[in-house]
Amino acid sequence: MTTPVPLELTANGAAHTLAVDPRRSLADVLRRDLRLTGTTVGCETGACGSCTVLVDGEAVRSCLMLAVQADGTAVETVESLAEGAGPDAELGSLQRSFKEHFALQCGFCTPGFLMLTTALLRKEPDADRARITECAAANLCRCTGYEPIVDAVEAVARRGAIALEDA
Numbered sequence: 001m002t003t004p005v006p007l008e009l010t011a012n013g014a015a016h017t018l019a020v021d022p023r024r025s026l027a028d029v030l031r032r033d034l035r036l037t038g039t040t041v042g043c044e045t046g047a048c049g050s051c052t053v054l055v056d057g058e059a060v061r062s063c064l065m066l067a068v069q070a071d072g073t074a075v076e077t078v079e080s081l082a083e084g085a086g087p088d089a090e091l092g093s094l095q096r097s098f099k100e101h102f103a104l105q106c107g108f109c110t111p112g113f114l115m116l117t118t119a120l121l122r123k124e125p126d127a128d129r130a131r132i133t134e135c136a137a138a139n140l141c142r143c144t145g146y147e148p149i150v151d152a153v154e155a156v157a158r159r160g161a162i163a164l165e166d167a
Contacts, residue, residue, distance in 0.1 A: 009070050011036060012080040020067050027051045029060035029070075030077060038078035038111050042140075049139030052112035053077050059119040078111035081118065094118060094156050101152035105143035112139050117153045127157050 004019035011034050020029055025044075030036045030053065039062055042048040046061040053062045054076040082089035093101065094114055104110045113136065120127055120135045127135070132153045136146055 001025045006067050007067055009072065010074045010147070012075070012077055018067075022066065022068050024067050025063050026053070026055075026060075026065040026067045026070050026075070028127040029067040030062060030075070036077045036079055040108055040111055042108065047140065048109070048112070049116060050109045050112040054115055054119055056086045057119065057122065061115050063092050071148075076115070076118075078114050081114060093159070094153070096123070097156045101154040101155065103144060103148040109139060109141045113141070113149055114121050117149075121153070121157055125157065125160050127153075132157065154159065 002021050002023060005022045006030070007016075007018045007020050009016055011030065016034060018029065018033055020033070027039055030039050031041070039053055040050040041063055042050040046064040049061065051061055051063040051111070052059050054060070055065070055073050057071055057074075058162075071092045081092035081095055082094055084090055098104055098110065098114065103113075107117050112163060116134070116135060116139055120132065123130060129150060132150050133146070136149050141149065
């Protein structure tokens with residue numbers, strides 16, 4: 001049996017102190033210990049991107065990152081994109097745009113795309129369609145064909161909404 005290792009991180013603005021098995025992934029700790037189940041786990045090899053979260057503002061595959069590597073960091077999951085908290089929370093601008101552009105079908109990959117493109121738009125608020133397409137290609141979607149996803153992100157980039165409200 002492995003000795004638990006102390007872990008301190010901030011998840012969606014809330015500080016957490018845990019003791020975790022050093023072999024556990026960040027995705028596992030987010031989902032099981034912190035109950036942030038919006039982060040989905042698909043392939044567990046980093047290929048699909050459904051588990052993408054932001055660690056200190058950078059998009060990472062949480063299935064590949066050990067939880068102990070996140071010690072002292074700020075982690076953002078898809079739950080952080082909502083405006084407000086609890087049952088009264090409303091969709092954030094990128095989430096609304098995904099809904100308006102039918103950029104989700106089964107929804108399994110959606111959290112990863114939302115986090116990946118949030119990181120993109122924070123760094124490049126005026127990203128053009130080619131750049132958005134290049135970024136989105138890093139994640140896998142089996143349902144939408146990517147065009148609605150790119151449309152949704154492009155609509156938010158044109159409004160410049162993400163850089164101001166979600167940073």
